[in-house]
Amino acid sequence: MTDFSSIRREFPILNQDIHGHPLVYLDSAATAQKPMAVVEAEQKFYTTINAGVHRGAHELAARSTMAFEEARGKVAALVGASAEEGNEEIVVTSGATAGLNLLAAAFGYASMGRGGKAAQRFAIHKGDNIVVSRAEHHSVLLPFQELAARTGAELRWFDLEEDGRIRSQDAQSIIDERARVVAVTHVSNTTGAITDVAPIVKRAHEVGAIMVLDACQSVPHIPVDVHALDVDFAVWSAHKMYGPTGVGFLYGKRGLLEALHPANFGGSMVELAWMDQPAQYMMPPARFEAGTQPVAQVVAAGVAAEWMMHIGMDAIASHEQVLTQELLKLGTIDGVRILGPTNAENRIGTVAFEVQGVHPHDVGQYLDAQGIAIRVGHHCAQPVHRHFGVYASNRASSGIYNTVDDAATLVEAVSGIRSFFGISTR
Ligand code: PMP
16 A cells, blocks of 8 residues: 555645645645655756756766656656657657647648648648637647637537536547547546547547647546557646656657657757758657757656656555545535536546635635635636636645645635635525
8 A cells, every 4th residue: 555644745845834724735736746856856967967968978968868868768658658769759848838839830830831741641721620628728729729720720629518528429520521630638627527538539530630638637647548548649747747847748659750840940959950951850859859958857857757657656546536535525515516527536636616606816815824725717728617607716636645634624614615705505
């Protein structure tokens, strides 16, 4: 049995009082706290091997390059991707948002005829369509909405069940022969629901569309195997998986990465550059990693991936399942509505809720005064909030370090909010 109380002790930030109360951190969907192994990895990098990667003939450059590439391998292992040299499927980005914009921009280049014949499989034209869902984070919705506008394609979307689940069963009708790209979230950052991606992937491939998965909220919480899911691309951020900020990853099937035109241009991504001829770009992943990379942070993200694998994604998921059950007790409080599935199955411990009659900012402040950190607002997912008929919500989200007591403390505090604000219970 994994001892999660000793894991919690690896996060010194949690051991403090906020406004005179022990901190209860329930905002991991925004960003997760970092274990000492990750903090120390970054420090160790700077105090022992700091140097630019892939350049320079000196020993430190060789060591930092090796550490950087090893980190890529660890991250690949976490999501079931290949890390063999010459078959790397992991591209370093500055975050999920950057990965999604990279894809949308690269598809845009293909649509303009750039990248030769191989890139044409990504080209999008008037009459084609791009499919997303109403549950998307703006980081998925907006890059693909802009791509649709740029190319004249139609933007379509999966609708949601009443409880916010993506209606994967509509794949046959939503994804038609003109679909070129399908981009959906693996787990919603608002409802916490795990998408049933299999029918979506199957249908996308049936019609020859490129399947993009937003794995931001799945990689930290449940086992993810990109090969088993058979998605073409996936993105996620290191800072939500107990790693540093400023780093993210893009998984792509090797053949697709080789066919994809780069979207960021600069140093360290070119074989040959001329004044009067187009440049010849390096093979992936280098061709997508223009400029100086956040090496220390990538190395620390690799340590985070290793640290999670050491605990085991199944153990992490079971631990959080228990927390989810406790958090869902929020829905039993009079005047509190869960915005998402109320059953702990097929969902994670990211629980958005409405306290009827109390503005989310007031809820957030009330809880903060008791040392409880949650997120309030629309969580960069306005359409899903509209689906529930609200503009904003409160969101508690669990991490590996949370205890059942943390969740119970929140539930207890929320149960006093409406009377505090003078709203009488029915
Ligand atoms: N997608 C989802 C589902 C997210 O939760 C987030 C982060 N809130 C993002 C995309 C964007 O990630 P980042 O801000 O780290 O680029």
